[in-house]
Amino acid sequence: MIEHLAPEIVNGIVLGAFYAIIAIGLSLIMNLTGTINLAHGSFMTLAGYLAFTLMSRGSNFWFALAASAICTAIIGLVVERLLISPLYKRVPLYSLLLTFGLSLVFEEVFRLIWGPSTVPFSAPPELSGATQIGDVFLPTYRLFIMVALVVVMVALLVFLYRTRLGLRLRGAVQDAEMLAALGTNTQLLYMTNFGLGILLAAIAGVLAAGLLGLGPTMGNDLLMPAFITVVIGGMGSLAGSIVGGLLVGLAISITTLYLPAASEVIMYVLMAVVLLIRPRGLFGEEGIFG
Amino acid sequence: MTANANAAPFLRAKDVALSFGGVKAVAGVDLDVAEREIVAIIGPNGAGKTSFFNALSGFFYPDSGTVTLRGQDITRLRNFERIRLGMSRTFQTPSIFAELTVRENIMMGLQAQANVAFSMRGLGARGKELAGRVDELLDFVQLRSMKERQVATLSHGGQRLVEIAMSLSTSPSCVLLDEPTAGLAAADTTRIMEVVRDLHDRLGLTVIFVEHNMRFVSALANSVLCMNRGKVIARGTPAAVLSDAQVREAYLGSEEIVNV
Amino acid sequence: MMKFANVIGVSFMAVLLVLLPLLLPAVGLNISLGTTVILFALAASSVNVLLGFTGLMAFGNAAFFGVGAYGSALFIADVNANLILGLIVGTVCSTLAAAIIAPFLIRRRGIYFSLLTIAFGQVFYFIAYRWSNVTGGEDGFSISKPPIFGGSSPTLNGSSYYYFCLAIFAVLLFVLWRIMRSPFGLTLQGIAQNEARVRYLGINSDRFIFVALLLSGFVAGLGGALYSVSIAFSYPLLMDWHQSGDFVMMVILGGVGTIWGPVIGAAIYAIAQNVLSSFTPAWQIIIGGMFIFFVLVFPKGLLGLGAARRRREEEASQDPDVAVVPAGLIEGRQP
Ligand SMILES: Nc1ncnc2c1ncn2[C@@H]1O[C@H](COP(=O)(O)OP(=O)(O)OP(=O)(O)O)[C@@H](O)[C@H]1O
Ligand SMILES: [Mg+2]
Numbered sequence: 094m095i096e097h098l099a100p101e102i103v104n105g106i107v108l109g110a111f112y113a114i115i116a117i118g119l120s121l122i123m124n125l126t127g128t129i130n131l132a133h134g135s136f137m138t139l140a141g142y143l144a145f146t147l148m149s150r151g152s153n154f155w156f157a158l159a160a161s162a163i164c165t166a167i168i169g170l171v172v173e174r175l176l177i178s179p180l181y182k183r184v185p186l187y188s189l190l191l192t193f194g195l196s197l198v199f200e201e202v203f204r205l206i207w208g209p210s211t212v213p214f215s216a217p218p219e220l221s222g223a224t225q226i227g228d229v230f231l232p233t234y235r236l237f238i239m240v241a242l243v244v245v246m247v248a249l250l251v252f253l254y255r256t257r258l259g260l261r262l263r264g265a266v267q268d269a270e271m272l273a274a275l276g277t278n279t280q281l282l283y284m285t286n287f288g289l290g291i292l293l294a295a296i297a298g299v300l301a302a303g304l305l306g307l308g309p310t311m312g313n314d315l316l317m318p319a320f321i322t323v324v325i326g327g328m329g330s331l332a333g334s335i336v337g338g339l340l341v342g343l344a345i346s347i348t349t350l351y352l353p354a355a356s357e358v359i360m361y362v363l364m365a366v367v368l369l370i371r372p373r374g375l376f377g378e379e380g381i382f383g
Numbered sequence: 384m385t386a387n388a389n390a391a392p393f394l395r396a397k398d399v400a401l402s403f404g405g406v407k408a409v410a411g412v413d414l415d416v417a418e419r420e421i422v423a424i425i426g427p428n429g430a431g432k433t434s435f436f437n438a439l440s441g442f443f444y445p446d447s448g449t450v451t452l453r454g455q456d457i458t459r460l461r462n463f464e465r466i467r468l469g470m471s472r473t474f475q476t477p478s479i480f481a482e483l484t485v486r487e488n489i490m491m492g493l494q495a496q497a498n499v500a501f502s503m504r505g506l507g508a509r510g511k512e513l514a515g516r517v518d519e520l521l522d523f524v525q526l527r528s529m530k531e532r533q534v535a536t537l538s539h540g541g542q543r544l545v546e547i548a549m550s551l552s553t554s555p556s557c558v559l560l561d562e563p564t565a566g567l568a569a570a571d572t573t574r575i576m577e578v579v580r581d582l583h584d585r586l587g588l589t590v591i592f593v594e595h596n597m598r599f600v601s602a603l604a605n606s607v608l609c610m611n612r613g614k615v616i617a618r619g620t621p622a623a624v625l626s627d628a629q630v631r632e633a634y635l636g637s638e639e640i641v642n643v
Numbered sequence: 644m645m646k647f648a649n650v651i652g653v654s655f656m657a658v659l660l661v662l663l664p665l666l667l668p669a670v671g672l673n674i675s676l677g678t679t680v681i682l683f684a685l686a687a688s689s690v691n692v693l694l695g696f697t698g699l700m701a702f703g704n705a706a707f708f709g710v711g712a713y714g715s716a717l718f719i720a721d722v723n724a725n726l727i728l729g730l731i732v733g734t735v736c737s738t739l740a741a742a743i744i745a746p747f748l749i750r751r752r753g754i755y756f757s758l759l760t761i762a763f764g765q766v767f768y769f770i771a772y773r774w775s776n777v778t779g780g781e782d783g784f785s786i787s788k789p790p791i792f793g794g795s796s797p798t799l800n801g802s803s804y805y806y807f808c809l810a811i812f813a814v815l816l817f818v819l820w821r822i823m824r825s826p827f828g829l830t831l832q833g834i835a836q837n838e839a840r841v842r843y844l845g846i847n848s849d850r851f852i853f854v855a856l857l858l859s860g861f862v863a864g865l866g867g868a869l870y871s872v873s874i875a876f877s878y879p880l881l882m883d884w885h886q887s888g889d890f891v892m893m894v895i896l897g898g899v900g901t902i903w904g905p906v907i908g909a910a911i912y913a914i915a916q917n918v919l920s921s922f923t924p925a926w927q928i929i930i931g932g933m934f935i936f937f938v939l940v941f942p943k944g945l946l947g948l949g950a951a952r953r954r955r956e957e958e959a960s961q962d963p964d965v966a967v968v969p970a971g972l973i974e975g976r977q978p
Pocket of ligand 1: 403406407408426427428429430431432433434435475
């Protein structure tokens with residue numbers, strides 16, 4: 094029993110950590126600027142492909158991870174400045190549609206450059222194989238991802254709670270008007286916020302590539318559970334994203350074990366139940382987005 | 384006050400409090416309003432007058448305290464349910480349907496009142512009757528000639544009158560007017576004053592209004608409530624409140640108090 | 644604002660749509676493209692009911708479209724090969740689907756509403772995807788075109804099916820136009836412009852939004868039911884959020900909040916997709932690029948171009964885009 098369940102639980106936690114990281118980025122962007130970033134998944138895929146290209150040119154995994162995440166974040170900033178920022182003064186529908194168009198373009202570009210099927214993206218040798226913990230063997234790469242995502246999350250929390258820019262960002266996410274009144278440069282905050290969200294997505298994208306296989310739709314496949322994570326956790330809540338992500342991840346992986354056909358539907362059941370009990374999600378508060 | 388001493392007052396707010404984050408916008412306000420009374424609420428900017436209206440009318444639920452209308456506790460009723468009980472309000476910045484015509488603005492509330500709002504066909508037999516009501520209400524605010532104009536194209540004063548007519552479309556027994564003359568020129572102010580007087584004199588409504596124009600307040604109000612920093616600092620007849628030292632102090636420097 | 648355009652406009656569109664089966668082959672296109680335009684226009688109109696008329700940013704209407712498609716196709720394949728009955732079943736299913744998710748949506752506004760429509764829309768996709776012994780899973784399943792009344796009644800093909808769809812579409816468009824001019828439609832417009840005021844007229848806007856969702860589900864489902872018969876096929880991607888996005892984009896391309904906008908948008912989209920995909924496999928880049936271009940440059944769509952200019956001349960100060968934002972704070976702090 095436990096030897097079946099343990100890997101699935103690890104699996105669930107790993108998936109959940111992915112969802113959480115993606116959801117945090119989505120949620121930050123949504124809360125500050127009202128943009129539902131449908132291109133979030135594309136940025137993840139992009140980071141994966143960039144890392145893949147670097148590695149196939151002989152770079153090692155670690156350099157590829159860092160370089161592609163940074164490149165992707167920079168591309169994200171350019172996209173935010175050129176395409177999304179002109180829409181901030183409009184109804185949020187337009188930025189939603191813009192990122193939708195962007196995701197279509199990205200997906201097709203990926204197909205053109207890297208082909209329609211998955212490319213061989215393997216974890217570095219030092220992270221392959223299995224590690225024994227107690228009586229069970231668990232894939233090393235998954236354990237690594239778990240640790241890596243925890244590190245990323247801690248780093249994020251340190252940034253948000255311990256640096257000036259992070260504090261301002263958090264303040265702005267909670268009350269954009271207040272910050273504008275205090276005279277903080279809001280455009281700079283919007284940029285930082287978007288870049289941060291994309292950076293998180295990019296790191297998750299590279300890590301996910303080694304786990305789930307890297308194809309043109311890899312990021313988009315992770316996007317929907319991440320949206321549901323945001324809804325379950327409550328929009329704009331970091332804690333909500335983390336708890337929500339883990340709940341969704343565990344629900345999916347455990348259902349995969351017992352009732353594979355329901356493995357996606359389960360997250361909707363979870364979402365519906367949470368919304369019935371707490372209409373704004375587990376950690377959601379009354380917000381300006383109704 | 385005209386209310387019978389042992390009957391429950393028409394509208395009663397008891398110890399109503401409402402805060403935003405750390406800001407106590409309304410910090411325990413009591414108010415009794417008798418039927419057909421005209422009550423003015425005054426106070427400097429940020430005193431919490433609008434927030435008090437919001438708590439009375441269900442725009443926000445108060446953090447504590449109760450609101451009763453004709454003895455019925457309405458504190459937790461949703462805003463549209465209060466309207467159905469006869470309460471009605473306007474907003475500090477006119478809340479209207481800018482892209483619709485004056486007629487459509489008035490019609491929407493009438494339809495709801497006549498229980499035909501869900502009709503996906505026409506108004507049917509009620510059409511004539513409701514059209515007549517639209518004309519009546521527009522006559523009341525003297526806007527009949529503007530009936531087919533888009534509301535966005537009306538002057539500020541015109542929009543305020545449309546909003547008053549809209550708030551009458553639900554056949555209220557009590558209206559809350561939030562600064563009905565804010566931002567208006569003298570001529571428009573006089574016109575609005577007359578309309579507000581008519582609300583009481585001709586329609587027999589209970590009127591509660593927030594106002595900075597003290598000439599208006601002393602000309603119309605039976606009683607006045609002065610708020611500052613979320614609290615009531617004076618209440619009574621217009622003459623008494625306007626000559627109150629605390630009231631004058633609260634206004635000093637923030638606002639020119641218009642003398643009687 | 645909700646005029647049935649003018650007589651010339653309507654006549655022009657009517658003549659164009661009636662002659663389309665003759666025009667399309669003349670430029671080397673298939674009649675089925677005309678049918679697709681009409682059925683996408685139905686789906687786009689269903690989005691418009693929420694987005695244009697009620698001011699709700701709906702992003703999940705492909706779910707209703709797909710439920711309609713699956714409902715009718717499954718009924719026709721497994722129960723009774725009868726077109727009319729199939730359409731009724733498909734439409735009932737999609738309206739029911741709307742009724743099931745509506746309670747989760749009606750209290751939410753703004754991007755929260757969008758988020759929930761995206762999320763809930765996708766549940767039907769996964770059901771179709773996973774419940775493969777019924778739905779054929781990822782590959783979907785094909786059907787053969789059913790006789791119109793079942794049994795030995797005639798089967799509609801090619802241009803006769805086009806005219807069948809066109810007739811239904813014309814009726815529906817007229818009904819939608821009537822609804823928008825009805826008391827119900829007026830209230831929806833009120834909700835789009837200033838929901839707080841609607842509620843302060845004693846109107847429970849949530850209920851209107853509920854009915855608008857049912858109406859939207861009904862229209863989308865009818866489009867979907869007709870569509871799966873048209874292509875004799877039903878597959879999960881019909882319900883994917885990408886499809887929802889395409890429907891929303893059609894509304895924006897044509898002109899949001901107008902009766903004809905979704906029709907024009909659907910035509911642009913379907914024809915562009917058809918023509919481009921025969922030229923280049925990378926057509927999605929061009930479509931996506933077109934979306935981005937319209938969002939940035941022509942946010943009011945083609946029909947909005949004229950209207951926007953007229954309004955700007957009348958009144959230079961107000962930004963119409965900003966004015967459409969649904970009021971978020973209506974409920975205040977309610978439990
Ligand atoms: N929705 C809100 N969110 C946050 N703070 C608010 C909100 N509404 C009011 N406040 C705060 O509550 C306090 C009282 O504001 P309110 O608008 O009630 O004052 P007022 O007496 O109506 O002033 P004015 O004469 O300027 O209209 C102010 O400090 C204001 O900033
Ligand atoms: Mg005020």
